Amino acid sequence: DAGVIQSPRHEVTEMGQEVTLRCKPISGHNSLFWYRQTMMRGLELLIYFNNNVPIDDSGMPEDRFSAKMPNASFSTLKIQPSEPRDSAVYFCASSSTVGTEAFFGQGTRLTVV
């Protein structure tokens, strides 16, 4: 398996624009997590899904953030409208409910100018 795949790797956008981050979890994993990493706050859990259903979105900072998982092999995190303070590295991770290790994607470095 190629591991968790995220795209794009880097995104630079202007304030007010919509940003969509994409994630393909490891095949067979049914838990998916979106994290945001900044120097100030470290690694924050934004939302996680189990069997494509959002279980806990209490970490989503504002209504500007939304996440979907239309099927077991794809998830998106959308920010609309984006703001400079959204600049961070966004990681997607997946795990199996049988095992518990979370495998991270390579991350998307988002810069909002």
Place this chain on the structure above:
Amino acid sequence: GENVEQHPSTLSVQEGDSAVIKCTYSDSASNYFPWYKQELGKRPQLIIDIRSNVGEKKDQRIAVTLNKTAKHFSLHITETQPEDSAVYFCAASKPGGYQKVTFGTGTKLQVIP
């Protein structure tokens, strides 16, 4: 919810010395405690984990200890090498159908040659 605290936030050691990173957790139901290493610009990757039915686990130069009564666990790195320099995250998760993992705030370890 679970709260994981991690100390210290930064740690500098001379090559060959030992490094210890400590974490505490709040939810006594947590039973899985992974440690992740994140090198600069890379994704977090699991280096060792421990479950609540075990008090200590070793893997070459790395060991983890768990004190369930006190709700704290530690990472020990012996004979440190420059390539050990990275940010280390502890985490805790609970049993159940959903493998939500709560991370500590990270420790930046610098090994001085």
